[in-house]
Amino acid sequence: MNVRADTANRQVGRSVPRLEGPEKVSGRASYVHNMSVPGMLYAKVVRSTVAHGRILSIDASGAFEISGVEHVFTGSDVQKIVPDPYFGPAFHDQPVLAIDKVHFVGEPVAVVLARDPYVAAEAAQQIWVDYEELPAVFDEVEAMKPDVVVHDELKPAGTFPDLKHLIGRRNTNIALDYHLKRGDPERAFAQAAHVFEHEFRSQQVMHVPLEPMVALAVVSHDTMTIHTASQSPSFVRTEIARLLGWSENRVKVKVPFLGGGFGAKLYIKLEALVACAALLARAPVKLMLTMEEQFYTITKHASTFRIRSGVNSEGRLIARHCEVLWNGGAFADIGPRVTQKSGFTAPGPYDIDNVSIDSYALYTNRPPAGALRGFGIPQLVWAYESHTDMIAHELGVDPLAFRRKNILKGDRPQATGTSMKDAAVEGVLERIAERMDWSGKAHREPSGPGKRIGRGLAIGFKASIAPTTSVAIVTVSADGSTILQLSTVDMGQGSNTAMAQIVADIVGVATEDVKVVTPDTDVTPYDMATLGSRSTFHMGHAVRLAAEDVRAKLADMAKSVGESLATTERIGDLFKKKYGMQAGNAVGVGTYIPEYKSPDPETGQSDKITPFWMIGGTGVELEVDTETGKYRILRMINAADLGTPLNPKIVESQLSGAAMMQLGFTMFEEMRFDGGQVTNASLADYKIPGIQDVPQTMENEIVEAHQHNGPFGAKGVGESATFGVSPAIANALFDAAGVRITSLPITPEAVFHAIRAQEEGAG
Structure with a gap:
């Protein structure tokens, strides 16, 4: 390994191809689905067929009549080894297997273990469960009433201090109510020249990672290894250690490559079940979900957003009230964090002195909802940016001009009181306007009769989750080669490559020469999780500190042998001079946790609510057929402030992927229900975007910016292009056809009916 003495070959800022690319394209990459160990049993889950009910009996006799079935376990079996078998990141409300009661269609009730997965699946069909059905609640608005209560009592996990006051609360579906108040909204509304009030709804959707969830638990003596996606x-x-009452060093978790995650594979999903099943069976247990089963495991929050704004005679926003109802499904998962961490951005990126927010996490008898790319922000931006356009049109003002007048500028504080420092809100808005030639109003011609062209734009922002901890280790071996150990999971976002670039830049090697160790909790140090676009900032800092630490140790080594690191050509020579042979290594450790100040419990105010802000926006030009309601995206522009890009090519891919994902959620993706039963839980019926749905032209813009407190000036980007897609399309449809859609998805049928209703109203 040669040491660079200058900055001519900087690694940060290079569009380095992803380091794992050759493994993946050659088929050699390791995935849990491909793993097999001696004596392994396959698990198949028996799921509830009712949305809410008491379990009266479970008859597994039919399963044991099938040759090859080894075990059938229920909740009572789990309780023999785990007296309190409930888990969850925010609330301990989810049982390993249902105990006494079920809360949604699809909840795990029993598990069958067999040597053959097809035998296990057949046996699962022969287990009969008798229920006493109970009234159910599916809608988040209805869940605000205590008529039907999903859980008898709230059980905060203790992980988050701000939830402790909820311990023991009964007769409610409200898992968390978050409130913020700034200024005097009531007085400001009374003084407003205009008051606008609208309601928006978003649907429940699924992550659809193309690698379904999978986990394998292997017990050896008094330890357990869990291989999991x-x-x-x-x-x-x-x-898992808490659940089993073990010390953490008895549990090893290994994660190879992931075939997508998007938030679906966060926290505990299958791991508790395979861990308990392996202990009960005294054999390795592997559980692989089908695509259908993922629809019953974790989803995205449906929501209802009521927003009210006061505008003065000069066209400035002076008051805003937001009420957001989040449909969390049967188990809280991370929903309370969505409710608070995203809820406080509900007023949008606008300079409003008087704000009140009421954000509610609600239990219902639907499949659980949790983190999904954007962490609640796309649902909020969908509402407040549609609302913004509606205000502008009702005032007779250009939507861009209205935004320019009201947008947060410079370091002005957001509703929480935290400064928008290093947040290029204006820059993103202006870049979209420029690329769309908004002021020129240069519409292209429609392709035929009955077709109309429209344009729309939208902008949103997100806070990073905080406070969280990341730790990294950089090791330089005796021959000068470099290894990076971290528990950040590369699920396709390119984090291994970006982190290797940071190491390479500081230590003085090529990125391609840095080996990144995939997560193994016996080997790789702690990282809270790979979520919320936190890795670039949080883990990036930890990696930077570790690399700086090891470089300082190399410098000390050079000094001890009478040399200078700046003039050393090969690191390996230093070790030979130090130890007399090729021996030893230098180890650098970095730990990072950002500054954070908890919001005031009464007002929700904090001047350090987040270490950085992510800004993203979208401009859309589309054509709609007014006879059928069908529309196609002619051009989409995605712009984002991500600070200084560590790897520009990976950033562009992230923007494209995020925008396409949100495009599906906007145009057609929707989980459909009948009495709590998902009726389209397959890729045959639940459609995700295909090549025909890609906009004719899609452009990604990295807005020049610098995050002063970020590693090399960088911050996260994985979610930014999800923010503005939905409202930009809705705003463009209004521009084209004069109809306003307020519920997602915006299907051709919805547009058709809106156009017909408009015509009937005009008639």
Whole structure:
């Protein structure tokens, strides 16, 4: 390994191809689905067929009539080894297997173990469960009433201090109510020249990672190894150890490559079940979900957002009230964090002195909802940016001009009181306007009769989750080669490559020469989780500190042998001079946790609510057929402030992927229900975007910016392009056809009916 003495070959800022690319394209990459160990049993889950009910009996006799079935376990079996078998990141409300009661269609009730997965699946069909059905609640608005209560009592996990006051609360579906108040909204509304009030709804959707969830538990003596497709190996180890009453060093969690995650594979999903089943069976247990089963495991929050704004005679926003109802499904998962951490951004990126926010996490008898790319922000931006356009049109003002007048500028504080420092809100808005030639109003011609062209734009922002901890280790071996150990999970976002670039830049090697160790909690140090676009900032800092630490130790080594690191050509020579042979290594450790100040419990105010802000926006030009309601995206522009890009090519891919994902959620993706039963839980019926749905032109813009407190001036980007897609399309449809859609998805049928209703109203 040669040491660079200058900055001519800087690694940060290079579009380095992803380091794991050759393994993946050659088919050699390791995935849990491909793993097999001696004596392994396959698990198949028996799921509830009712949305809410008491379990009267479970008859497994039919399963044992099938040759090859080894075990059938229920909740009572689990309780023999784990007296309190409930888990969850925010609330301990989710049982390993249902105990006494079920809360949604699809909840795990029993598990069958067999040597053959097809035998296990057949046996699962022969287990009969008798229920006493109970009234159910599916809608978040209805869940605000205590008529039907999903859980008898709230059980905060203790992980988050701000939830402790909820311990023992009964007769409610409100898992968390978050409130913020700034200024005097009531007085400001009374003084407003105009008051606008609208309601928006978003639907429940699924992550659809193309690698379904999978986990394998192997017990050896008094330890357990869990191989899992997880975004949070450190959390899995901590939670499994807590659940079993073990010390953490008895639980090892290993994560190879992931075939997508998007938030679906966070916290505990399958790991508790395979861990308990392996202990009961005294054999390795592997559980592989089908695509259908993922629809019953974790989803995205449906929501209802009521927003009210006061505008003065000069066209400035002076008051805003937001009420957000989050449909969390049967188990809280991380929903309370969505409710608070995203809820406080509900007023949007606007300079409003008087704000009040009421944000509610609600239990219902639907499949659980949790983190999904954007962490609640796309649902909020969908509402407040549609609302913004509606205000502008009702005032007779250009939507861009209205935004320019009201946008947060410079270091002005957001509703929480935290400064928008290093947040290029204006820059993103202006870049979209420029690329769309908004002021020129240069519309292209429609392609035929009955077709109309429209344009729309939208902008949103997100806070990073905080406070969280990341730790990294950089080791330089005696021959000068470099290894990076971290528990951040590369699930396709390119984090291994970006982190290797940071190491390479500081230590003085090529990125391609840095080996990145995939997460293994016995080897790789703690990282809270790979979520919320936190890795670039949080882990990036930890990696930077570790690399700086090891470089300082190399400098000390050079000094001890009478040399200078700046003039050393090969690191390996230093070790030989130090130890007399090729021996030893230098180890650098970095730990990072950002500054954070908890919000005031009464007002929700904090001047350090987040270490950085992510800004993203979208401009859309589309054509709609007014006879059928069908529309197509002609051009989409995604712009984002991500600070200084560590790897520009990876950033562009992130922007494209995020925008396409949100495009599906906007145009057609929706989980459909009948009495709590998902009726389209397959890729045959639940459609995700295909090549025909890609906009004719899609452009990604990295807005020049610098995050002063970020590693090399960088911050996260994985979610930014999800923010503005939905409202930009809705705003463009209004521009084209004069109809306003307020519920997602915006299907051709919805547009058709809106156009017909408009025509009937005009008639």
